[in-house]
Amino acid sequence: MATCFRALPINYSIPSSTFNSQSLKRRNLRINCSSIDARNSAKIPMPPINPKDPFLSKLAAVAANSPEKLLERPVSSNTLPYLDLFDSSQLMATPAQVERSVSYNEHRPRKPPPDLPSLLLHGRIVYIGMPLVPAVTELVVAELMYLQWMDPKQPIYMYINSTGTTRDDGETVGMETEGFAIYDSMMQLKNEIHTVAVGAAIGQACLLLAAGTKGKRFMMPHAKAMIQQPKVPSSGLMPASDVLIRAKEAITNRDTLIELLAKHTENSVETVANVMKRPFYMDSRRAKDFGVIDKILWRGQEKIMADVVPPEEWDRMAGIKIADPF
Structure with missing residues (x-):
């Protein structure tokens, strides 16, 4: 791209012997470029320059005094554009001034926060909020190993809101x-x-709840826990022999689950097996009595709830008898 420069008026005294058509073309081209540049500069308004801006002021001074420094720049340069014009180039603010803190407790963080599981992991919290599918298991196990590697002495907090290996409608996932x-x-x-x-905390999630450190197992007031037998996955068009193999594996998993629950709830294997024949739901108080948890996370209501008479006692005092207990 050709660049047209505005030149001062010069009196030409060219001999007629050297005056030819080529020199005339060059002179006409210079005159035309000058007139076009003058018309463009008159029509296109230039944006105002902040006089307090040191970079723009320095750049304008260099362009006015020695424009060849801007036009004849080296092709390969290791510096950023036009920063080599300064004797000692300085940024307007250092990164430490722009990002004063990496904490996310400020009202306006200096950088976008990471994803929510990373923030919870920073607080040593492992949150299980989905059914136990392979992707969830992979993430939870990785977080547990990472937190132990970071500090093997600090506790890990596992928040559980999961239906185990099934969905809320009972389908195996x-x-x-x-x-x-x-x-x-x-x-x-x-x-x-x-x-x-x-x-x-249903099924396998109830086992994880009971498997916490003794004395450090908690439950929200309106949370629910439930233990149930493992279910056989959909057999589809499998042969009868394969269906039998799957059924035996489900029975093995049931026996293992019963033994682990009996170990952590301090109940007998027979007691756990009897209540697991059908889905056994527990509210926070029943879960505490059964040994799944150690404490209910009331907010200053421990004494109030301890003095409340259980529903069975209310029925007994009112003379209500259950004809056919379910």
Whole structure:
């Protein structure tokens, strides 16, 4: 691209002998470029320059005094554009001034926050808020190992709101080994694991709730816990022999689940097996009595709730008899 420069008026005295058509073309081109540049500069308004801006002021001074420094720049340069014009180039603010803190407790953080699981992990919180499918198991086990590697002495807080290996409608979405994988990882850790049920802890999730450190198992007042037998996944068009193999595996997982629940709830195997024949729901008080948790996370209402008479006692005092207990 050709650049037209505005030149001062010069009196030409060219001999007629050297005056030819080529020199005439060059002179006409210079005159035309000058007139076009003059018309463009008259029509296009220039944006105002902040006189207090040191970079723009320096750049304008260099362009006015020695424009060849801007036009004849080297092709390969290791510096940023036009910063080499300064004797000692300085940024307007250092990164430490722009980002004063990396904490996310400020009202206006200096940088976008990471994803929510990373923030919870920074607080040593592992949140299980989905059924135990392989992707959830992979993330939970990785977080547990990472927190132990970061500090093997600080406790880990596991918040549980999961329906286990089934959905809320009872459909199987994962194998029982997903819950056993998280359980085995919890047993191998050196850290204390504080478990908290914040919504539902059903099936394998109830086992994880009861597998926390003794005395550090908590439950929200309106959370629910439930233990049930493992279910056989959909057999589809499998042969009868394969269906039998799957049924035997489900029975094995049931026996393992009963033994682990009996160990952590301090109940007998027969007691756990009897209540597991049908889905056994527990509110926070019943879960505490059964041994799944150690404490209900009331907010200053421990004494009030301790003085409340249970529903069975209300019925007995009112003379109500249950004809056919369910």
